[in-house]
Amino acid sequence: MDTTRPKYKAIADDLRRRIAADEFEDGTLPGIAALQAHYGAALNTVRGAQDILEKEGLIQRQQGHPTRILEKPAGEPTVDELLAKAEAALSAAAALIGAARRAA
Numbered sequence: 001m002d003t004t005r006p007k008y009k010a011i012a013d014d015l016r017r018r019i020a021a022d023e024f025e026d027g028t029l030p031g032i033a034a035l036q037a038h039y040g041a042a043l044n045t046v047r048g049a050q051d052i053l054e055k056e057g058l059i060q061r062q063q064g065h066p067t068r069i070l071e072k073p074a075g076e077p078t079v080d081e082l083l084a085k086a087e088a089a090l091s092a093a094a095a096l097i098g099a100a101r102r103a104a
Contacts, residue, residue, distance in 0.1 A: 008048030
């Protein structure tokens with residue numbers, strides 16, 4: 001973990017990475033005590049990290065319930081996603097060129 005950043009931000013970064021890597025298969029984060037033990041951090045430090053993730057819309061906390069993971073952080077697009085976007089852009093460009101030629 002990066003020691004040059006505040007610990008709660010480094011924990012948030014690590015949790016974000018772990019969420020993206022599907023390390024929490026049941027769709028919930030470990031309990032606060034487990035996170036404290038894992039990161040060797042104080043309660044308020046772990047809560048600060050969770051605050052960041054909650055503001056980003058990645059998790060939802062509710063007292064008495066496990067912390068739910070709402071969505072994965074956006075990662076780099078896959079090659080297939082990039083190809084699909086490129087094909088859509090080329091198709092739209094071809095349609096515009098055809099319409100311009102017909103109008104001329």
